[in-house]
Amino acid sequence: MAPWWGSRATPLRVQTDKIVPLGYFDDTLVNKSYICYNLLVFEDRLDPKELCDSLGRLVRRSGWEKLGARLRTNFSEDRPAVGFTQVHYETTAESHGIRVPKATSRPALVGDPDQFTKLVRAPGVPTTLDDYLNTDRPQLGIHIVCYEDLTVVVTHFPHTLMDGTALGMVSHAWALVLHGKEDDILAPVDWTSDPLSELGKNPSSAAPLVLKNQVMSTPGMAVWGLREKLHNTFSTKEGRIYCVPKSYLKKLRGAILLELAAEAQLQGREDEFDREWKPSDHDVLAAWFTRLAVSYYPRASTRMVAIQSATSWRNVLEGELLPPGRPYISNAIGVLAAMLPVKDILQMPLSYVAMQIRHAFLEQGTRDQAEAYCAAMRHSRYKLPPLYGGSSTHYFVFSNLAKAKFYELDFSPAALGARDGPCRPSYTFNTLNPPTLDDGYIVNKDIDGNYWISGYRAKRLWAKM
Structure with missing residues (x-):
């Protein structure tokens, strides 16, 4: 980890901390190089507090504590389960330069992703692994951007935490918490040991890499x-x-x-x-x-x-x-x-x-x-x-x-104001820092x-x- 240490002092270990090493295929050069951001754009006004509280309830569930970032079992107001930041603009998204891409009748270039990447470059949103190593920051965090006519929900985490498939699983479990269906949440694979620790140790001479x-x-x-x-x-x-x-x-x-x-x-x-x-x-x-x-x-x-x-x-x-x-x-x-x-x-x-x-x-x-x-x-x-x-x-x-089905997420319990149907993202966007x-x-x-x-x-x- 030496190349990622900065000049800031590393937070002292809390006596009740539980230390769990990164999995073998989490702790790679590629994964340590990237911070991931997943943006869900809702053309509705959502309650940031409800979004944060519900994600926190998921992280506090038995088996899901790994998402608490520091890989610790104790969370409090001083050491929250998830990172949370928000910003509110008293204007429409379009007046702020945000234009939600719309489907077309034929293949077409419909937008510039940089209009969304600028939303994650906000105070308090991590950009490098150093932001996690030298602070007491949870690995999983959300940044909520509120406009008068839409809400952008940004989930961010170091790639050492999980991949896109896992993020889809986390997001759908989060939606279940919002809907009060916590009994439907599946218990994840035990995170205190590495189930893939032996993967790649026994390659077959009869089945080498095809390429x-x-x-x-x-x-x-x-x-x-x-x-x-x-x-x-x-x-x-x-x-x-x-x-x-x-x-x-x-x-x-x-x-x-x-x-x-x-x-x-x-x-x-x-x-x-x-x-x-x-x-x-x-x-x-x-x-x-x-x-x-x-x-x-x-x-x-x-x-x-x-x-x-x-x-x-x-x-x-x-x-x-x-x-x-x-x-x-x-x-x-x-x-x-x-x-x-x-x-x-x-x-x-x-x-x-x-x-x-x-x-x-x-x-x-x-x-x-x-x-x-x-x-x-x-x-x-x-x-x-x-x-x-x-x-x-x-x-x-x-x-x-x-297959992650981000467009099927229903966050209607967090919507401000009455509504009859589901509240699904009209657009989703994924990006990395640094860019690929x-x-x-x-x-x-x-x-x-x-x-x-x-x-x-x-x-x-x-x-x-």
């Missing part, structure tokens, strides 16, 4: 890192929010399925087609968006592209390392990659690109591959995940939060089935999509 031969060498990583540093120094990043309406995606996926059916017929395997795995919404979106994003390359370019998808290992670990059906509030993520040259992305049918992404999930998302992937992290000096490709590879990373590398995208799905993609890339490249 073992494409793991970047140390010299390659050095060149790639230098190139990224120069790029970030001399290019201007620009964030955008992209909307892909449900109707368009349905049409696009239908066309891809027709392409695959026609291919199966030509190969004389029509009978097998219905039994084969079909590309998911994520596969189609990632293939389609990547094709747009690399369209500025020459069509015959042989430059390699890594289409990477973040995945949770929870499903393949349940029943062995994780008890089934219980929330695991920690980090359990890997990255799966489809490796393709630009020319294949631009020239081959979109169905081909989508199926390469699907094959990556099927081949790299197994229990054996989770073991091999985590073994590679254990062999890395800083527990870095394997990076596939060469120093010139163009990387895209898609983190799909649709170029072409790292967050994917989410709203209550109507529309998809939202947000991310950053070099300013000049958005205009070429």
